[in-house]
Structures are given as C-alpha cells and as structure tokens.
Amino acid sequence: MGDCEKTWMKKVPKTDKSDPKRLKKDLPKVLKLFKPEDRILLVGTSRCPFESEIRVWLVLPEDDPDTQTRLCLTTKVTDGYTQKHIVTACQQVLTDRRVTQLAKRPLVASEFIPPLARIDPIYKEEEEAFKTWYAKTPLGKKEAKAAEGVTKMTARGRKERKEARKAKRERRRSRLLLEK
Known part of the structure; x- marks a missing residue:
C-alpha cells in the first residue's frame, strides 16, 4: 500500500479527489474476514508519515516467524532501509x-541480504527526521518507556490517572455549562 499516510491524514487536501480516507473504515472490516490460518501480509509504505494522525496499527500474525529470523531482519541488517526498500527486496526474493x-525449501533471512545490499540506504538526516516523528507515536512512546524499564503502571499510578481524567471531564463540563 503506497503512500499509506494519506489514509490516516489529519486533513486531506481539497485537491485530492481519490478519497483516501475510505480505507480507514473499510480496512478493519476486510481484515476481520480473514481466518487465523490465512497468511496475509499488508505492508504500508510512506514518504511522509508525519503528515498522518499519530496512530500505529499493528496486526500480528498467528504464527510469528522464528526468533532468529525476526532478529536478523529487524536489527542491523535493515538499519537505514525504508519499508519500500524491504518490500523491493521481498519482491526480488519471492519470485514465482x-x-x-x-514447501520443500523454507525461506531463510539470508536470502534477503543480497537484494538489500544492492539498495542504497536512506541518509542520516532523513533517518533522524523519521526517528523524531516515530518517537511521538504511541508505539514509539511505549518503546521508549520500555527502554527506561517502565513497562507497567502501578496501581497507584492507574488510580491517579483515573482521577486526573475525572477532574478533566468535570472541568470540561463546567466550561460547557458556563458557555451556555
């Protein structure tokens, strides 16, 4: 799915006649039609993820790839490569x-290295802009907290958060009553 940021844009330009937001409603409905044994990979690529709403959709397959494959593909091997680079490498490897x-010869991570090696990675400046944007996403924030060792909210923290939300709702109601 190319330019997937258009589906989740904060505000679609009036010049865009393709109605990109239609997928925002239809995609979850379509995904529910698949059975657990179906093997589907939906890859979204984006040149400007920072133009979309800060949401991260994560769909995990029932059968995760083995740990070694996942580690190999997601660590230094893919450092500097965009999703489009990875899709291109997959297309080059997964020929008919x-x-x-x-069935006779399962895929191994090393098959993806030569196609990736033929592609120039992105520049550091671009990478920093994407990292800054990613750090603002919910998943980026969650990963940052996990890296700091904060993975679970304490019971006291949950209670304080609930009280803060309640106070915020009450302030909002008071403002609305004053405006009327």
Whole structure:
C-alpha cells in the first residue's frame, strides 16, 4: 500500500479527489474476514508519515516467524532501509519460482541480504527526521518507556490517572455549562 499516510491524514487536501480516507473504515472490516490460518501480509509504505494522525496499527500474525529470523531482519541488517526498500527486496526474493519451492525449501533471512545490499540506504538526516516523528507515536512512546524499564503502571499510578481524567471531564463540563 503506497503512500499509506494519506489514509490516516489529519486533513486531506481539497485537491485530492481519490478519497483516501475510505480505507480507514473499510480496512478493519476486510481484515476481520480473514481466518487465523490465512497468511496475509499488508505492508504500508510512506514518504511522509508525519503528515498522518499519530496512530500505529499493528496486526500480528498467528504464527510469528522464528526468533532468529525476526532478529536478523529487524536489527542491523535493515538499519537505514525504508519499508519500500524491504518490500523491493521481498519482491526480488519471492519470485514465482521461489514461491513454488517454499514447501520443500523454507525461506531463510539470508536470502534477503543480497537484494538489500544492492539498495542504497536512506541518509542520516532523513533517518533522524523519521526517528523524531516515530518517537511521538504511541508505539514509539511505549518503546521508549520500555527502554527506561517502565513497562507497567502501578496501581497507584492507574488510580491517579483515573482521577486526573475525572477532574478533566468535570472541568470540561463546567466550561460547557458556563458557555451556555
């Protein structure tokens, strides 16, 4: 799915006649139609993720790839490569012939390294802009907290948060009553 940021844009430009937000409603409905045994990979690519709402949709398959494959693909091997680079490498590896051989010869992470090596990674400035944007997303914030060792909110913290929300609602109601 190219330019997927358009689906979740904060405000769609009036010049865009393609109605990109239609997928925002339809995609979850379509995903519910798949069964757990269906193997689906939906990859969204974006040149400007910072133009979309800060939301991260994460759909995990029932059968995760083995730990070694996941680590190999997500660590230094893919450092500096965009999602589009990874999609291109996948397309180069998963030819019709290779797909027919999957039953006899399962994929291994090392098959993706030569196609990635032929692609120039993104520049550091671009990478920093994306990292800054990602740090503002819910998943980025969650990862930052986990890195600091804060993975669970204490019972006291939950109670304080609930009280703060309640106070905020009461302030909002008071403002609305004053405006009337």
